[in-house]
Every structure is written in structure tokens, then in C-alpha cells.
Amino acid sequence: MYNYKLSKNKILKPTDIRDPEYFHKVVDCQYACPAHTPVPEYIRLIAAERYTEAYMINWESNVFPGVLGRTCDRPCEPACRRGRISDEEEPVAICRLKRVAADNKSEVKHLMPQIPEQKNGKKIALIGGGPASLTVARDLAPLGYEIHLYDEWPAGGGMMRTQIPAFRLPIEVLDEEVNYILNMGVHTHFNHYVSSMREILEKDYDAVFVGTGAPRGRDLKLPGREEADANVHIGIEFLASVAFEHLEKVGKKVIVLGGGNTAMDCCRTSRRLGGEDVKVVVRSPFKDMKASPWEIEDAQREDIPILNNMPPKEFVIEDGKLKGVLFGKVRAEYDENGRRKLIPTGEPDEFIACDDVMIAIGQDNAFPWIERDLGIEFGKWDLPVLDKVSFQSTLPKVFFGGDAAFGPENVITAVAHGHQAAISIHLFCQGDDVMNRPAPMTNLVSQKMGIHEWIYDSPVVDDTRFQVPHEDKVISLKDRKIEVELGFDEALGFKEAQRCLNCDVQTVFTTSSCIECDACMDVCPTSCITFTTNGEEEDLRARLSAPAENLSQSLYVSEALPTTRVMIKDEDVCLHCGLCAERCPTSAWDMQKYLYNVTKAEKCYQ
Amino acid sequence: MSYIKPTFRHPTLPKNKIGFAKADYEGKISTLCAGCGHDSISASIVQACYEMAVEPHKLAKLSGIGCSSKTPTYFLDNSHGFNSVHGRMPSVTTGAYMANRDLIYLGVSGDGDTASIGMGQFVHAIRRNLNMVYIVMNNGCYGLTKGQDSATADYGSISKAGSKNMFQAIDLAGMALELGATFVGRSFSGDKSQLVPMIKAAISHPGFAFLDVISPCVTFNNNNGSTKSYDFVREHIEATAAIDYVPPKAQISVAYAEGQSAEVKLHDGSSIHLSKLAPHWNPSDRNSAVNRLQAAKTKGEVLTGLLYIDPESQDLHELQNTVGTPLNQMGESELCPGNEALDSINSSFR
Numbered sequence: 001m002y003n004y005k006l007s008k009n010k011i012l013k014p015t016d017i018r019d020p021e022y023f024h025k026v027v028d029c030q031y032a033c034p035a036h037t038p039v040p041e042y043i044r045l046i047a048a049e050r051y052t053e054a055y056m057i058n059w060e061s062n063v064f065p066g067v068l069g070r071t072c073d074r075p076c077e078p079a080c081r082r083g084r085i086s087d088e089e090e091p092v093a094i095c096r097l098k099r100v101a102a103d104n105k106s107e108v109k110h111l112m113p114q115i116p117e118q119k120n121g122k123k124i125a126l127i128g129g130g131p132a133s134l135t136v137a138r139d140l141a142p143l144g145y146e147i148h149l150y151d152e153w154p155a156g157g158g159m160m161r162t163q164i165p166a167f168r169l170p171i172e173v174l175d176e177e178v179n180y181i182l183n184m185g186v187h188t189h190f191n192h193y194v195s196s197m198r199e200i201l202e203k204d205y206d207a208v209f210v211g212t213g214a215p216r217g218r219d220l221k222l223p224g225r226e227e228a229d230a231n232v233h234i235g236i237e238f239l240a241s242v243a244f245e246h247l248e249k250v251g252k253k254v255i256v257l258g259g260g261n262t263a264m265d266c267c268r269t270s271r272r273l274g275g276e277d278v279k280v281v282v283r284s285p286f287k288d289m290k291a292s293p294w295e296i297e298d299a300q301r302e303d304i305p306i307l308n309n310m311p312p313k314e315f316v317i318e319d320g321k322l323k324g325v326l327f328g329k330v331r332a333e334y335d336e337n338g339r340r341k342l343i344p345t346g347e348p349d350e351f352i353a354c355d356d357v358m359i360a361i362g363q364d365n366a367f368p369w370i371e372r373d374l375g376i377e378f379g380k381w382d383l384p385v386l387d388k389v390s391f392q393s394t395l396p397k398v399f400f401g402g403d404a405a406f407g408p409e410n411v412i413t414a415v416a417h418g419h420q421a422a423i424s425i426h427l428f429c430q431g432d433d434v435m436n437r438p439a440p441m442t443n444l445v446s447q448k449m450g451i452h453e454w455i456y457d458s459p460v461v462d463d464t465r466f467q468v469p470h471e472d473k474v475i476s477l478k479d480r481k482i483e484v485e486l487g488f489d490e491a492l493g494f495k496e497a498q499r500c501l502n503c504d505v506q507t508v509f510t511t512s513s514c515i516e517c518d519a520c521m522d523v524c525p526t527s528c529i530t531f532t533t534n535g536e537e538e539d540l541r542a543r544l545s546a547p548a549e550n551l552s553q554s555l556y557v558s559e560a561l562p563t564t565r566v567m568i569k570d571e572d573v574c575l576h577c578g579l580c581a582e583r584c585p586t587s588a589w590d591m592q593k594y595l596y597n598v599t600k601a602e603k604c605y606q
Numbered sequence: 607m608s609y610i611k612p613t614f615r616h617p618t619l620p621k622n623k624i625g626f627a628k629a630d631y632e633g634k635i636s637t638l639c640a641g642c643g644h645d646s647i648s649a650s651i652v653q654a655c656y657e658m659a660v661e662p663h664k665l666a667k668l669s670g671i672g673c674s675s676k677t678p679t680y681f682l683d684n685s686h687g688f689n690s691v692h693g694r695m696p697s698v699t700t701g702a703y704m705a706n707r708d709l710i711y712l713g714v715s716g717d718g719d720t721a722s723i724g725m726g727q728f729v730h731a732i733r734r735n736l737n738m739v740y741i742v743m744n745n746g747c748y749g750l751t752k753g754q755d756s757a758t759a760d761y762g763s764i765s766k767a768g769s770k771n772m773f774q775a776i777d778l779a780g781m782a783l784e785l786g787a788t789f790v791g792r793s794f795s796g797d798k799s800q801l802v803p804m805i806k807a808a809i810s811h812p813g814f815a816f817l818d819v820i821s822p823c824v825t826f827n828n829n830n831g832s833t834k835s836y837d838f839v840r841e842h843i844e845a846t847a848a849i850d851y852v853p854p855k856a857q858i859s860v861a862y863a864e865g866q867s868a869e870v871k872l873h874d875g876s877s878i879h880l881s882k883l884a885p886h887w888n889p890s891d892r893n894s895a896v897n898r899l900q901a902a903k904t905k906g907e908v909l910t911g912l913l914y915i916d917p918e919s920q921d922l923h924e925l926q927n928t929v930g931t932p933l934n935q936m937g938e939s940e941l942c943p944g945n946e947a948l949d950s951i952n953s954s955f956r
């Protein structure tokens with residue numbers, strides 16, 4: 001987080017733009033991405049039809065562009081500046097643009113790192129074959145490490161394979177990106193459940209990475225649960241059985257309990273395996289559902305009703321078989337701290353008949369295979385005690401990442417952890433302090449081309465967000481392997497890419513050049529710039545050209561100008577249109593592209 | 607170069623009391639040189655009209671020829687406009703004003719457009735006390751034709767090419783005072799805190815309101831030795847008073863020191879509060895204004911602020927006792943009452 005440095009009398013100090021985090025924070029999407037993918041850079045490459053380069057920028061940062069371009073939780077999008085410049089605007093479709101790069105790229109193998117024949121003599125064990133472990137492998141294999149990857153399933157990918165349904169993520173897309181890594185000479189031990197950490201530690205590994213995810217689905221112990229067992233499924237177990245084709249059919253009437261993304265995947269999968277009357281029932285209000293809005297929409301589009309404020313009470317059994325579920329009726333009340341209480345409404349309970357029930361109410365971590373006397377400490381929720389930066393456990397040679405580290409998150413977080421853990425493992429194996437981490441790579445380059453021309457497309461288009469076309473519902477519901485989203489074609493991809501505001505093209509101010517003509521302040525469409533007397537931040541924020549109410553956004557403060565005033569720019573709704581720099585007679589403003597790359601293991605000894 | 611301004615505006619910007627945002631008073635993106643003082647004056651006009659909640663369709667902007675006269679394209683896109691020929695803005699405004707007294711007339715001119723080719727028109731508009739705001743964007747040169755010295759260039763001012771101006775400057779504000787203008791002020795494009803209230807007061811004034819606004823030409827007259835450059839003006843600027851425009855019915859929030867302040871009530875119920883910086887100066891005494899201006903000139907100061915105002919001003923329609931209804935709202939029979947009416951008028955002169 002960028003902090004204002006306040007002097008004694010609280011007047012804002014000039015912004016230190018050499019702090020790599022200052023401009024990084026201005027690139028809202030990149031800053032919000034756990035792996036800090038240089039988003040606007042790849043979006044511009046897509047607009048320029050340079051898909052392969054766009055793909056490689058992604059691959060360097062997030063390792064699974066094809067997978068993530070379809071399934072990412074997209075924390076970047078709520079952060080996207082475009083979404084806050086007017087009430088009608090929505091974020092740029094950052095995630096689905098990533099898919100455009102993946103769909104249209106040409107051969108990329110030769111652009112990926114070479115794997116040295118000569119190894120460096122260090123051996124690493126990766127437990128679990130999900131995105132976290134695969135990222136560690138991707139970063140360490142090119143450095144000459146001998147990598148051994150263990151997973152209980154017959155193929156790599158972890159939950160990307162076992163959980164994310166094929167109608168959201170085609171298996172070929174996953175295979176391609178998993179294989180880029182496995183083909184780096186990784187020794188795979190599939191169908192191998194590691195049942196003892198002690199055994200692993202007794203082998204000659206120099207370091208061990210635990211990327212085993214959060215593999216235990218929560219159960220719901222209600223009356224009738226045992227008798228109904230044949231027709232009650234734990235959501236994530238159900239999805240894994242479907243993925244490996246152990247289960248191909250469900251009953252006609254299905255109830256899914258839970259309001260998260262797993263519930264959405266369970267209900268939509270059920271619709272494709274014979275479920276005709278599939279309902280999602282959540283115990284709390286609709287608006288409190290944890291599932292992403294777009295996943296809820298996709299489920300509703302497939303004629304799946306979502307009933308809310310109905311906590312399940314009992315699995316109703318008849319003749320020793322599941323007959324349906326009995327639900328209570330509640331309403332939600334919130335106290336002044338926003339804490340929710342579900343209060344029974346007094347209405348009669350409701351019985352809903354069904355053939356099958358899926359329980360999708362959450363996952364937990366489980367480390368039954370890690371003996372507790374190895375020096376690996378566990379803390380709250382039975383999660384390992386870790387250093388938040390290095391991911392090192394209390395046993396120095398053991399590192400954790402992904403869902404196994406701090407509880408269930410998502411693929412991109414697992415990747416981000418993997419990159420950081422790889423740095424730690426590399427430093428550790430070279431006998432260095434794991435906290436001795438290199439700084440991020442940054443680069444700031446003027447975009448000037450001629451007098452008032454920019455290298456980037458500075459005009460701001462008015463288009464609202466384009467929708468990704470979908471496969472016909474009748475067709476997609478027939479076969480669970482038919483992908484629902486068709487993706488943007490090149491033309492739509494171009495149009496959506498043009499919505500990006502190029503937030504990485506920074507407005508850079510040089511105090512000594514400014515003649516205080518006010519031109520920049522006058523032309524700025526969104527009233528970002530003010531020339532005024534300096535003051536305390538709170539006071540200043542209130543008296544700028546437009547009040548700077550978004551406290552999460554920085555103020556860019558110049559040194560004192562000849563009239564003793566300062567230039568203050570509120571970064572909040574800057575459109576990066578370049579008009580300030582175009583109207584500046586002295587080039588005191590310049591538009592400069594800021595590239596910020598998170599350090600990778602390969603940068604450690606360069 | 608960008609030729610369209612993005613349509614997005616700051617999402618929390620307020621609206622004025624007739625429901626318009628500041629953006630509703632903007633114009634096309636400027637094609638003047640980057641950093642031109644004229645653009646700051648345009649921005650001040652936008653700000654003043656927004657704050658006064660001027661109804662855009664109740665304002666007409668008129669201009670002559672020059673960079674300055676191009677600016678009406680860059681503000682008040684929803685208002686009426688007439689870009690006339692060089693120096694002829696006053697006569698076109700006179701015609702428009704005689705036909706329709708209900709509009710606010712905002713004339714924009716340059717020092718070349720006014721002090722040279724348009725001088726003959728300028729002086730008569732003053733004499734007639736036309737109810738208009740007359741802004742001269744004064745850069746001491748002919749910007750549009752590549753920076754020749756204008757008639758307002760100070761004696762001894764050095765041009766960009768290095769030559770010294772050998773002629774005496776016409777002081778347009780002094781001239782306006784001499785010719786009986788009922789509102790005279792001078793300001794600087796780089797001082798919006800002064801310029802915006804001055805424009806508002808000028809709009810409220812019922813008569814000829816003249817504003818001589820020094821406006822550096824960054825391209826041809828912002829060099830060392832020029833007396834119209836940003837640096838020179840900032841170093842030599844003085845003000846008669848700090849000015850505050852108080853709209854009708856508004857509470858006065860500023861406290862004024864005894865003896866240092868003056869309040870001028872305007873016809874529309876608004877008022878101007880002046881926190882005086884200059885002794886021996888009274889804004890409603892023409893002589894003291896002339897003296898103050900002369901004193902500043904002798905000292906080499908650039909005197910800005912309100913110089914003179916006659917709150918009792920009577921404009922041309924009142925002086926002529928002409929019809930109150932705009933001509934475009936009258937019927938044919940009223941406008942053209944026929945031969946009989948003409949005959950009776952003629953016979954009244956016999």
C-alpha cells in the first residue's frame with residue numbers, strides 16, 4: 001500500500017514516483033491481480049493482433065492464460081478504473097480478453113524457457129499437482145532443479161481438472177497448459193497419494209513444497225443423512241467423480257445446498273447428467289450468496305431456480321430411500337456491526353422432493369498425512385504456521401502455497417503463491433536468506449511520438465462492455481463437455497480491448513518545467529488536476545477541482561511551484577487520455593508507460 | 607493530436623440550480639497553442655456561467671477574428687454564436703442586441719481585433735452603453751498571424767525575434783474609462799480566483815462591461831523582455847481589491863475589515879464585495895479610477911481588479927426607450943403596422 005509521507009506540519013510531501021509501488025497502484029487491475037499481471041500491456045497487444053506476445057506476457061505472470069481466460073475469479077475487474085468513471089460503465093472484460101490471446105496465439109513453445117541438460121544438483125518435491133505446485137515447477141525447472149511432483153489423481157492440474165467442469169474449461173485447454181510445465185522434465189508421480197510427510201522428508205529432497213489444496217468438502221449432519229447416503233453427495237467429490245467419468249448420471253430432481261461457486265458448478269453439471277428439475281437452495285438471503293455474480297447468472301440462464309432464506313432441516317426418508325429435503329423459513333436481520341442473524345419467520349416448513357442432493361457448503365484444509373512431530377507447526381483452523389512473504393513453514397525446508405497455505409482461494413492466488421515460494425526455495429537451496437528478495441523490475445518510458453502524438457491509442461471510446469457470446473442452451477445442456485462460452489472473436493476482442501484506459505501509461509509531472517498556465521487543469525475532462533496551496537490531506541481532498549472522496553486512490557503532489565502553490569492530481573478517475581500532456585506548452589506533463597514485473601526466481605542471481 | 611474530448615466527466619461533479627453540470631457549459635477541444643492564456647479565460651467563462659446558472663440558450667457569444675476570437679468554439683457549446691469579421695464584433699452585437707434584449711451578450715475580442723482594426727466600432731459600443739460583456743484577450747500581439755506587435759504592446763517590450771517596440775501602447779481600460787464605460791476591469795488569465803468573479807459581475811452589470819484580460823501568447827510573446835509574458839505579469843501584478851461576487855439572495859460569508867471594504871449593489875440583487883488593497887481609490891468614482899491607473903503605470907505595475915463601476919448605469923434600450931419585446935416574438939402586424947401608421951408618424955414631424 002502506498003503511504004503519503006507527512007511532514008511535521010502535516011503538509012503533503014512531494015510524491016516519490018521512484019517508489020515502485022506508486023505507479024503500480026495507479027494500474028488498478030494489475031495492482032489487484034494477485035500475480036500482478038501487466039494487464040493493459042497485454043490488452044494493447046490484443047488490440048494490435050499480437051496475440052502470441054499477449055499470451056506470453058500472461059504466461060510469464062500467471063502460467064495458465066487459457067485456463068484463467070475462462071475461469072479466473074478476476075479480482076482485477078472490480079478494481080478496474082473503467083467501472084468507476086460513470087454509473088453506466090462496467091469494468092473492461094479483462095479476463096475474457098486473456099482468452100482472446102490464448103485462442104488466437106500461434107506456436108509458443110520456442111518462447112518458453114529452455115530446460116538445462118545439466119541440472120544444478122538440487123532436488124525438490126512438490127506435493128499436490130495443482131496450479132500452486134505447477135507454478136513452482138515452472139519457475140524452478142528452468143534453473144536446473146530436479147522436480148518431483150506427487151498427486152493422488154492420474155493427471156496434473158489439481159482442482160482445475162477435478163473441479164472446474166469441462167463446460168467452463170475444455171480439457172484440451174487445461175492439458176495444453178499443464179503439459180507446457182510437465183514437459184520441462186518434471187518427474188511425475190501420479191496416482192500417488194502421499195500418506196506420510198515423514199517418508200518424504202527422509203528422501204533426499206533439498207526442499208519440499210506442499211500444494212495439496214483444501215481437499216475436504218464439508219458435510220451436513222442432519223437427521224436422515226446416513227439413511228440417505230446413496231443419494232447425498234459432497235459437492236467436490238461429486239464433481240471429481242464426474243470429471244474422471246466415474247459418475248455419468250444423476251436423478252431427475254436434484255437439490256443443491258449452498259450458495260458458492262461450487263454449488264453453481266454442481267447444479268449446472270447436474271443439468272447435463274439428466275437433472276431436469278434442479279434447484280439451488282440457500283439458507284440466507286440471495287444477496288449474501290458467495291458465488292460470483294456471473295456464475296449465478298449462468299446457472300439462472302440454464303433454468304435453475306435459486307430459493308433463498310431456507311435452511312435445510314432434515315433429509316426425508318421413505319422406505320429407506322431419500323424422498324426429499326425439509327426446509328425451514330427464515331429472514332435475515334443485521335446488527336449495527338453488520339453481523340447477520342437468521343430469524344425463523346414462523347411460516348410452516350417446506351418439503352421439496354428430490355432424487356439426489358449435493359452438499360456444496362464449503363471446503364476445509366486437511367493435513368492428516370503430515371505428522372505433527374516433524375517441526376511443522378499448525379495454528380488456527382489447523383492451517384500451517386507460515387511466513388506471509390516467503391511461505392516458509394516452521395521447518396525451514398518445507399514451504400506451502402495455494403489453498404494449502406491460508407485456506408481455499410482460487411487459481412490465480414495459487415499461482416501468485418507459487419511464484420513467491422519458488423523464489424524462497426531458490427534462495428534457500430543456494431544457502432541464502434529467504435527474505436533477501438530482489439525488488440520488482442520497473443521501467444518508465446515516454447510515449448511521445450512527434451509533437452502531440454502518442455504511441456498508445458489515447459482516445460477514450462464510449463462503448464459499454466461487450467458480452468461474450470454463448471453456445472445455444474439446447475446444445476450446451478446436452479453434453480457436459482460442450483463449452484458454454486464461445487469467447488470473443490477477434491473483432492469483438494478488438495472492440496473490448498479498446499475500452500481499456502491504458503492506466504499503465506502514467507501522467508508524469510516535472511515541477512521545474514511548469515509555467516503554471518493552468519492549461520492542463522482546464523482541459524482535463526475529469527477534473528483530476530488542481531493548482532493550489534498545499535495543506536493537510538483531508539483538507540486538500542475537499543478543495544480540489546473535484547472532491548477526492550475515494551480514499552483508496554492516491555494524490556500525486558508536486559514540489560512547490562514558483563507561485564508557492566503545488567500541483568495536485570487525484571489519480572482516482574484519470575482517463576489516461578493524455579490531454580493534459582498535449583495541452584502543456586512545456587511538456588511538464590508527459591505520458592510514460594510504466595512496466596512493473598513481479599520478481600521471479602530466475603531474477604534472483606542476475 | 608486529440609480532436610475530441612472524452613465524454614466522461616468526474617462522476618461526483620455537482621449540478622447548478624438549473625440542473626446543469628459544468629460540462630454542459632464546455633465547448634469543443636481547443637485548437638489554440640498548448641498553454642495559451644486564452645484557454646484559461648475560456649475556462650473562467652465556463653466556470654462563471656456554470657456558477658451563475660446561466661441558461662445556455664439565453665446567451666449569445668460574438669467575436670471577430672484572431673486566436674482570441676476563435677475561443678467561442680471552445681466554450682458554451684449550447685449557446686448562440688456569431689463569429690463575425692475582423693474588428694466587427696461590436697456592430698454585429700449592436701444589431702443583435704437591438705433586436706433582442708433578452709439575451710446575455712458576451713463579446714470576445716483580441717487586442718488586434720479591438721485596438722487596431724476594430725477601434726472605430728469599439729469606442730461607439732462604449733458610448734452607447736450597449737448591455738454586453740466585452741472581453742479583450744490581450745496578449746500584446748497578433749497571435750493568429752504569427753505574433754506581430756499589436757497596439758497594446760508596451761513601449762520597449764521585446765518581441766520574440768528580439769526587436770524593441772517603438773510605439774506607445776493603447777491602454778484599453780484607460781480608454782474605456784475616458785469614453786464613459788459603466789464597468790471597467792482588468793484581469794489576468796492566470797488568476798482565476800479574480801477573473802471568475804469579475805466575469806460574473808460583468809454579466810450582472812446592466813450596461814457595457816469591459817474586461818481587459820492579459821493573456822500570454824505562449825508561442826509568440828512569452829519571451830524574456832516581453833511585458834505580456836506569464837513571468838512578467840506575475841512579477842508586476844497588483845490589484846485594486848480582492849473581489850467577491852455575491853449572487854442575489856446569498857448570505858455574505860466573508861468578513862471585511864472596516865474601512866478596507868466596499869460593497870456595490872447591482873440591479874439584479876447581486877452584489878460585489880471588494881476588499882480594497884489600494885488607498886485613495888473608490889470604485890464608483892471615475893476620477894479616482896483614472897488616477898489609480900495612471901499611478902500604477904508610472905510605477906510599472908500591472909494593475910488588475912475592478913477599476914470602475916456605475917451601478918446606476920442605463921443601457922441603450924433604456925436610453926432609446928425602445929420596445930421591450932424581442933423582435934422575434936412580435937407578430938407581423940406589430941413589426942409592420944402598415945402605411946397608415948407610417949403616415950401618422952411622418953405627419954407628426956411636419
Ligand SMILES: Cc1cc2nc3c(=O)[nH]c(=O)nc-3n(C[C@H](O)[C@H](O)[C@H](O)COP(=O)(O)OP(=O)(O)OC[C@H]3O[C@@H](n4cnc5c(N)ncnc54)[C@H](O)[C@@H]3O)c2cc1C
Nearest residue numbers: 128130131132151152158159194212213402403409410411
Ligand atoms: C467446484 C470448484 C470450482 C472452482 N472454480 C474455480 C474457478 O472457476 N476459478 C478459480 O480461479 N478457482 C476455482 N476454484 C478454486 C481453485 O480450483 C483452487 O483454488 C485452486 O485449484 C487451488 O490450487 P492449489 O494448487 O492450491 O491446489 P489444488 O488445485 O486443490 O490441487 C491440489 C492437488 O493435490 C492433491 N492432493 C491433496 N493431498 C494430496 C496428498 N496427500 N498426496 C497427493 N496429492 C494430494 C489434490 O487431489 C489436488 O489434485 C474452484 C474450486 C472448486 C471446488
Ligand SMILES: Cc1ncc(C[n+]2csc(CCOP(=O)(O)OP(=O)(O)O)c2C)c(N)n1
Nearest residue numbers: 672673674692716717718719747748749750
Ligand atoms: C480584414 C482583415 N484584416 C486582416 C486580417 C488578418 N488578421 C487575422 S487575425 C489578425 C490579428 C488578430 O490579433 P488579435 O485580435 O490580437 O488576436 P490574437 O490572435 O492575438 O488572439 C489579423 C490582422 C483579417 N483576418 N481580416
Ligand code: SF4
Nearest residue numbers: 524574575577578580
Ligand atoms: S490523462 Fe491528464 S487530462 Fe486525461 S484524465 Fe488524466 S489527468 Fe486528466
Ligand code: SF4
Nearest residue numbers: 514515517518520584
Ligand atoms: S499545462 Fe504544463 S505548464 Fe501549464 S500548468 Fe499544466 S503542467 Fe504547468
Ligand code: SF4
Nearest residue numbers: 638639642673749823
Ligand atoms: S498563437 Fe499565441 S494567441 Fe494564438 S493560440 Fe498560440 S499562444 Fe494563443
Ligand SMILES: [Mg+2]
Nearest residue numbers: 716717745747
Ligand atoms: Mg492578440
